[in-house]
Amino acid sequence: MFLLYEYDIFWSFLIISSVIPIFAFIISGVLAPISKGPEKLSSYESGIEPMGDAWLQFRICYYMFALVFVVFDVETVFLYPWAMSFDVLGVSVFIEAFIFVLILIVGSIYAWRKGALEWS
DSSP states (O other): OGGGGGGGGHHHHHHHHHHHHHHHHHHHHHSOOOOOHHHHSSSBBBTTTOSSSSOOOHHHHHHHHHHHHHHHHHHHHHHHHHHHHHHHHHHHHHHHHHHHHHHHHHHHHHHHTTTTTTTO
């Protein structure tokens, strides 16, 4: 028999963790001072008057390198639980992890061949 009351702690945690950030945004919106002036709308550079426009374009290779780093960093986080419970899970999970690592290697080779890992 499926008993819904066993999940009371989960639902209360979910509701509280959803209400607290919403409540914080509402309070900061109500209590924050609203002042629009030239100092507020100008870009701040260590107290020095800004020279020129604040718009600066970055090369796409910085974003691509960061994106590739984040993807592979997150994937290693996914591999850690598999490694810690390897003896309990069995061979089928090892095969899944092996396929997962193969997909990562293929993605790394693809990114390397496309030049996403080069600065020039």
